Amino acid sequence: MPGFDPFRDFDRLLSDVTRTPASVAMPMDLYRTGDDFVAHIDLPGVDPASIDIDMDGATVTVRAERKLPVDSDVQWLTRERAAGTFARQLTLGRGLATDRISASYSDGVLTLTIPVAETAKPRKIEVQHTSRSNEIEGSVEESQQEG
Template identity: 45%
Template sequence: MLMRTDPFRELDRLAQQRLGTTARSAVMPMDAYRHEGALLVHLDLPGIDPEPIDLNVEQNVLTVKAERSAQEAKDVDMFLAERPHGIFNREVFLSETLDADHIEASYDAGVLIMRILVAEAKARKIEVSHGGSEKKEITS
């Protein structure tokens, strides 16, 4: 369903996920599975306002971009600041078998859920010409 990517890129993504820094936040954890003729993708985005979440598809690459601003209170002594903030970005490479033109998205309880239909495979018949007969075109 999802296309495999460069293994070194995946290694870099895993390192960022586990060791994210304040300059470059950890990536969004993702689950993806097939259910009832569709691919379901769940992305964890806790504490993010759903309004500025940006979804974009270009050449079978689904890009998810979201931002969590730092909740800095003035005149306080911060003891611990582990929650990542900044811009979160994730690219999902979609295979040709998915219908990238019809993606549904919802956001609930800090989880972005995208539903991508599996495109129907269309069989087509190819006629073969023989002997002195005219060539025939391929029809779909």
């Protein structure tokens, strides 16, 4: 039977009180490149089959699970890596092609690529013009001849 370790018990109590927020368990970088927004979400040690991405309205929810080794002989000395099921939500603005979002997972990083919708891309509007200079010149000439 292991002896009393006040630091281990205090650490366990503290970790129970301060549950790991998603931003710590699933840190993310988000940037825009050209016509795409790209999110890189760190998910080291996660089984790729446990990754679940749902779209509900303008909200993307990413869920993943990291399991601890299950061994009855384990006596933890330090346990700093968060385990369990984690979720992170992204609320998307208008002007994104949510039907074309893609996801890939490589080397412990989930990458979401969110394209900008064609209708939201900047575009040039051509100005139509007609030349009416003959009519104006004719009326000016007539005015000068009369005067």
